[in-house]
Amino acid sequence: AQKVTQAQTEISVVEKEDVTLDCVYETRDTTYYLFWYKQPPSGELVFLIRRNSFDEQNEISGRYSWNFQKSTSSFNFTITASQVVDSAVYFCALTKDTGRRALTFGSGTRLQVQP
């Protein structure tokens, strides 16, 4: 069975601080995909990134960066110089390489960025 753990329930930072959201996953599959989604206060789910299990390169997109480490089964997300607009719930998710594409979500981390 697959499992995604986001141990940080809520994080509060002051604007311009860097913050890392942790994601640890469990799977027996050799091929799998990891995702991060953002859920702002308005409630929609916004796709941020997808990473497959064969690509351990870190990725950077503006102020966002992701660190994927298979050795520790982690896919952590860092926001550099956080802004108030980053305040949201962030979900890490996992799926295996099948047509079923069922996403297994973590419980989410609520990030509050104070001005």
Added chain:
Amino acid sequence: NAGVTQTPKFQVLKTGQSMTLQCAQDMNHEYMSWYRQDPGMGLRLIHYSVGAGITDQGEVPNGYNVSRSTTEDFPLRLLSAAPSQTSVYFCASSPQGASTDTQYFGPGTRLTVL
């Protein structure tokens, strides 16, 4: 493209009532799914479909029915609503071509069952 649309945005039901949550996408995506989001639990898969005429159960299917008569639409039916079905429901779609391609979510339907 409107993307994935869901109606209604909000709904209040009484226990035992039935209703259908609508989901439509205009991206010609073959894969569609329904999730529910409960506080502190992330999203859990209810039902999914890999194409018109094909549906299957997810992690929490009890109390829900689905059908997929067209590529565009994937309605979720609650036959006899229960308070335990109070939740936010999200529909998602993705193309079939590339395996595990990104799933795009609709805006959600907030359902309260009294």
